């Protein structure tokens with residue numbers, strides 16, 4: 001197995017910064033909405 | 046006039062009942078049978094279990110809502126299924142037993158034209174010796190009462206730690222075939238963060254114990270995720286998070302027995318081991334409710350309706366993992382023997398697990414059962430409701446609405462700590478839920494991009510936003526139906 005990735009200081013800053021996270025929140029909400037509202041169907045043709 | 050009986054008022058039962066009521070005229074009757082007087086938003090139980098939400102915030106009483114919306118409500122539990130009626134009742138019916146008030150214990154036949162079984166899982170604590178929420182220092186967060194108890198246990202331990210006690214905390218799955226790893230994952234991260242908030246983190250050793258072969262399996266065979274600009278296996282992501290939080294892990298562990306402060310387990314290497322703890326939260330195995338079914342002559346026909354959970358339009362042919370296909374998974378959740386019976390959510394019998402089945406060297410099966418989270422439970426319930434609505438309105442059976450878990454996405458917004466600015470979340474979306482190796486052969490059966498992971502405060506906000514949105518929706522407030530399942 002590859003060596004475990006670490007959460008770097010910069011990544012931690014991004015994860016906790018409320019302003020950056022506010023924009024992430026909007027993007028994340030839209031991405032989730034697209035996946036959920038993106039439809040579903042059968043698989044058997 | 047048609048009568049639709051919905052068993053259960055959890056995510057699937059309640060979603061089905063509300064859509065049926067909204068789209069069917071008053072001449073049609075919608076009746077919900079459920080033993081619990083309250084609706085609970087189960088995903089927020091993890092916050093009740095760390096004392097950051099009161100159980101009152103995640104529940105509301107069903108009776109007033111159903112009265113207002115003209116949905117019948119019987120506070121009772123289904124006991125047996127009679128899909129052909131009997132000598133005295135020509136219509137199909139379910140035998141129910143009242144659970145409260147002066148009528149407690151009374152049995153009644155509830156007849157139907159259509160039946161939706163949304164009874165979810167039986168929390169099968171008995172399958173693990175000694176595992177009973179609130180005893181042996183082991184808890185659950187599967188219901189709000191369990192979560193309240195868990196917080197009581199954790200709070201007391203935090204006080205002891207403040208007085209110098211070193212403590213061991215064990216969180217994960219309490220059975221070799223348990224599912225719902227996601228809930229335990231959320232809880233372990235929330236507990237870890239709460240210990241930091243209470244400034245006792247250094248007094249605790251926190252360990253994850255799970256029947257998963259690898260971290261991040263989640264009963265879904267793991268996943269390859271887009272993570273920022275990279276792609277990452279879910280096990281790598283979880284390893285990164287656990288290492289960051291100083292959480293240890295034990296994998297491939299089938300917990301067999303709980304004693305006061307000690308969990309005994311067998312691992313995939315066939316070793317019998319045990320782990321001591323001062324506080325444990327272990328998810329039990331989920332099973333069917335053990336319902337029986339009878340034909341009109343009162344001959345038992347349980348095998349036509351149940352295979353543990355309810356039989357639906359899945360391909361249940363036994364075959365090896367290598368031959369499993371996404372096409373095995375159901376599309377309409379209709380029982381093949383009785384076309385007016387459906388089972389969305391956790392109530393349907395899956396054709397097989399999603400994770401690769403594994404056995405210990407002693408032959409014990411140790412691997413997660415397939416999860417059916419809130420989103421697919423809601424979506425499948427809506428599909429069932431829409432097909433019933435079309436069938437009633439069109440006066441002929443319609444199965445136009447389809448939704449296989451092999452052609453459906455799910456978002457798991459896992460809380461990783463509570464707090465407006467100190468909170469965190471691990472957001473993972475998966476498309477499709479059941480991997481489709483024919484369509485996505487190079488990316489572990491899933492579509493990269495739609496299968497992604499994100500870590501950060503935004504995830505906490507989203508989980509909180511979903512809490513409020515779904516409770517709003519469940520209360521059937523104005524335009525509730527615009528909020529997707």
Ligand SMILES: Cc1cc2nc3c(=O)[nH]c(=O)nc-3n(C[C@H](O)[C@H](O)[C@H](O)COP(=O)(O)OP(=O)(O)OC[C@H]3O[C@@H](n4cnc5c(N)ncnc54)[C@H](O)[C@@H]3O)c2cc1C
Nearest residue numbers: 053054055056057087088122123164165228390391418419
């Ligand atoms: C702690 C926890 C956290 C979770 N977090 C998330 C999350 O963040 N996101 C997510 O998507 N999913 C999450 N889930 C999973 C989600 O809660 C389930 O997928 C969902 O509740 C399943 O819905 P259901 O309607 O099939 O079953 P349930 O919600 O369990 O509902 C079953 C209903 O049937 C009723 N019932 C039981 N027996 C009978 C009977 N004999 N007769 C009539 N009625 C009966 C019950 O009272 C209940 O009302 C979590 C689960 C847990 C335990």
